[in-house]
Amino acid sequence: MRPSFSLDLYLVTDRDLSLGRSLTEIVEKAVKGGITMVQLREKNASTRQFVHEALQIRPILKKNGIPLIINDRVDVAMAIDADGVHLGQNDMQWQMARTLLGPEKIIGLSIENVDQLTDANEANIDYIGISPVFTTPTKKELFKGLGLSETGKIATLSKHPSVAIGGINKSNAAGVLSTGTNGISVVSAICSAEDPEAAAKELSDIIQQEKKQS
Numbered sequence: 001m002r003p004s005f006s007l008d009l010y011l012v013t014d015r016d017l018s019l020g021r022s023l024t025e026i027v028e029k030a031v032k033g034g035i036t037m038v039q040l041r042e043k044n045a046s047t048r049q050f051v052h053e054a055l056q057i058r059p060i061l062k063k064n065g066i067p068l069i070i071n072d073r074v075d076v077a078m079a080i081d082a083d084g085v086h087l088g089q090n091d092m093q094w095q096m097a098r099t100l101l102g103p104e105k106i107i108g109l110s111i112e113n114v115d116q117l118t119d120a121n122e123a124n125i126d127y128i129g130i131s132p133v134f135t136t137p138t139k140k141e142l143f144k145g146l147g148l149s150e151t152g153k154i155a156t157l158s159k160h161p162s163v164a165i166g167g168i169n170k171s172n173a174a175g176v177l178s179t180g181t182n183g184i185s186v187v188s189a190i191c192s193a194e195d196p197e198a199a200a201k202e203l204s205d206i207i208q209q210e211k212k213q214s
């Protein structure tokens, strides 16, 4: 059975943006603040370092029943028995990842426009990441953000649950959720916060409030 998961508050890690603090510290604090999912994203690490970082945070997440998703690297996910992978449009195809990982792992797929839903809606995946909602300094290579209206369109037309990513923080989180996404995904709003626990708690409260109203 695939593990159950909540996309409510999905932390994507970035060690360069963590103000010199370890990933363990950020993740421990964010867990206390109420995150529901973690994606380990290591764009510049060696394979050995990637595996090392994953093994550092895996027990914290296991203890708290929070899924650990690996960005891009199916081999790393398999090596550390992660709960799943997140794939973009230029990463390994989901079919191959599903064959390698089996039916019990979570697969997330990035969706950047409505057209990409034609394939995604037929795919054996578990969620989509709608990206990017807003432009963000965290990922400078991105073009312009989708905006709220396009984000809502993708969320509504998707057969899979969705999480929005890109430039989301406490000032716009409610607006993003009101478009119909199941959750929000953030990097800097938690990793670069002076107090990651308080930042996660604040976002979690906004999410609970927004879900109560909808």
Ligand SMILES: Cc1ncc(COP(=O)(O)OP(=O)(O)O)c(N)n1
Pocket (backbone or CB within 6 Å): 010, 012, 039, 041, 071, 072, 086, 087, 088, 089, 090, 091, 108, 109, 110, 128, 129, 130, 131, 163, 165, 185
């Ligand atoms: C939750 C979530 N959504 C989208 C992305 C972006 O994935 P991708 O397009 O593969 O880009 P990289 O993160 O690999 O640079 C994501 N990571 N997580």
Ligand SMILES: Cc1nc(C(=O)O)sc1CCOP(=O)(O)O
Pocket (backbone or CB within 6 Å): 012, 041, 110, 130, 131, 132, 133, 136, 137, 138, 139, 142, 165, 166, 167, 168, 185, 186, 187, 188, 189
């Ligand atoms: C990892 C990632 N992927 C994106 C995409 O749109 O594909 S935006 C992004 C980073 C989001 O960072 P922040 O929460 O600091 O804006």
Ligand SMILES: [Mg+2]
Pocket (backbone or CB within 6 Å): 071, 072, 086, 087, 088, 091
């Ligand atoms: Mg990717």
